[in-house]
Amino acid sequence: MNRASGTAILGSVTSAVSSRPESVPSSCDLIVVGAGIIGLAVAREALVREPGASVVVLECEHQIASHQSSHNSGVIHAGIYYEPGSLKAKLCVEGAAALYRLCDELGVATDAIGKLIVATNAAELPRLDRLHERAVANGVRVEKLNGAQLREIEPRASGIAALHSPDTGIVDYAAVCAALAGDVEARGGTVITGCAVERVENADGGARVIHARGVTDCSGAIVCAGLQSDRLAQASGATADPRIIPFRGAYFTLRRPELVRGLIYPVPDPALPFLGVHLTRRIGGDVIVGPTALPATARSGYRGWRINPRDLFATLSWPGSYRMAWRWRRQAPRELAWAFSSSAYAREASRLVSGLGADDLDPSFAGIRAQAVGRDGALIDDFVFAGEGRIVQLRNAPSPAATASLAIAAHCCDRLGPIADGEPRQRPAS
Ligand SMILES: Cc1cc2nc3c(=O)[nH]c(=O)nc-3n(C[C@H](O)[C@H](O)[C@H](O)COP(=O)(O)OP(=O)(O)OC[C@H]3O[C@@H](n4cnc5c(N)ncnc54)[C@H](O)[C@@H]3O)c2cc1C
Incomplete structure (x- = not known):
């Protein structure tokens, strides 16, 4: 990842959580595992539903939002692509509206700059029509444009x-996480970093969370562990299927940001769950191009191609990887060509904006997607929720889960039922 942008990301999230008690309470109403955007949204939703409940977020990293939630395109998706009736379609549409409202309320900048999905040849037109129907x-809200009309919006875009x-927009999701964490604490919740959860079990009508600092008994637990969600689910006795296969997505920064006003996307390949190389204006004004999509050799391999033997073994030992x-x-x-050759990458991007060359692209940051893959080799497209009793496990939350985070949080809380079970629970010491 680009060092400068990494520093900025971490700077914005560290200031969010004012105090982190060293000790984790031995009991509380709700434990949320993971302080990515979804875990933080879950904690906030629980506190909105049951003010006064004792809600504790446990995060293994020393900063909140260390993974996917701060390493992404920063797009608020409108909900165009997703199978009608799927959870993705429903929660993306609801989540985008809720996210715009929340950002207004918490003072996080958003910009509904709009997006073009551009067909560059006649073969893509039927797929564009199907996207319109979806x-x-x-x-x-979408509108069909011809070549001349699309160039009124994006003068440098090629396409027919x-x-x-x-309504598609942009936001800095790390800033959303910082605001969510601040709001959770303002509502009486606690965010504790540097505390890895080892497993979560149903116990005595509630849940028991075994973590790096001991054991916490709670009324319920909601696990939002992103790239580690399969491991935590398995350690807690759930099935190994699906497994998380990490997909690295690297970006370039466009040296001439003036070439792009908003968001320019290709017509996606229906065989793949990813949206393809796109050009994205960011809240800070720069324009990024990407991301690539290749299986990664580490679940946190942000710089170069780091190999984590445990992560690599998890990918290679999964039958679904080969399928x-x-x-x-x-x-x-x-x-592979896009991941390793900036010229090949620039050629792909120049299908959308003519005249782009390798000289226009500076290597930038990378993100790692947590993509659930079934034993049968299927890349699981929809959000997947699991768990029994007083435990909810989020097992697949790929893009647009940042957009949908507030709606996913509401869905998790609906699945759990009451946050507090009426048993007296001690409040965490601050
Ligand atoms: C390259 C890329 C581009 C994307 N672009 C977009 C986009 O433009 N718009 C969009 O809506 N979505 C986008 N997404 C998807 C979006 O970023 C993710 O779906 C979303 O951030 C998932 O949030 P999360 O909270 O589930 O995961 P994460 O942000 O990964 O958070 C999970 C947290 O759990 C913690 N954790 C894991 N294990 C444990 C443990 N044992 N104990 C305690 N804590 C633990 C982790 O440290 C982490 O902080 C993109 C993703 C990527 C990678």
Whole structure:
């Protein structure tokens, strides 16, 4: 990851959580595992539903939002792509509206700058039409544009037709996490960093959380562990299927940000769950190009191609990895070229904005996607919730889960039921 942007990200999130008690209480109403955007949104939702409940977020890293929630495109998706009736479609549409409202309330900058999905040849037009139908079915505002109309919005975009989504926007998700953590604490919740959870069990009508600083008994637990969600689920006795396969997504920064006004996306390949190389204006004004999509050799391999033997073994020992590789055999060479050659990458980006060359791209940060892959090799597209009794496990929350985070949080709390069970629980000491 780009050192400068990394420092900025960490700077904005560390100031969010004012005090972190060293000790974790031995009991409370709700434990949330993971202080990414979803865990923090869950904690806030629980406190909105039951003010006064004792809610504790446990995060293994020393900063909140250390992984996906601060290493992404920063797009507030409108809900165009997703299968009508799926959880993704429903929670993205609800979540985007809720996110705009929350950011207004908490003073986090958003900008509904709009997005173009651009067809660059006639073969892509039927797919663009299908996306239009999906958007309409999902209740998302979109407009079909011809080549001349799309260039009124993005003068440098190439393409023969486009879908315009005026409600797609941008936000700095690390800033959203910082604001959420601040709000959780203002409502009486506690965010504790540097405390890894080892497992979560149902016990005595509630849940028992075994973590690096001891054991906490609680009325319920909601696990939002992102890239580690399969491991935590398995350690807690759940099935190994699906497994998280990490996908690295590297970005470039555009040296001439004036070439792009808003967001320019390709028509996605229906065989893949990712949206393809896109150009994205960020809240700070720079424009990023990316991300790539290749299986990663480490679940936190942000710089270069770091190898984590445990993570690599988890990928290589999963039968679904080989089935997935076979299914993807035609796309793989193209993804490999984009990951390792900036010229090939620039050629792909220049399908959307003509005249882009390798000289226009500076290497920037990378993110690692937590993508659940079934034993059968299927890349699981929809959000997956599991868990029994007083435990909710979020097992697949890929993009647009940052957009959908507030709606996912409400869904988790609905699944759990009452936050407090009426048993007296001690408040965490601060
Ligand atoms: C390259 C990329 C681009 C993306 N672009 C977008 C986008 O533009 N718009 C969008 O809506 N979404 C986007 N996404 C998806 C979005 O970022 C994620 O879906 C979302 O951030 C998931 O949030 P999370 O809280 O589940 O995961 P995370 O942010 O990964 O948080 C999980 C947390 O759990 C903690 N944890 C793990 N194990 C333990 C443990 N044992 N004990 C305690 N804590 C633990 C981790 O340290 C981490 O902080 C993108 C993702 C990537 C990678």
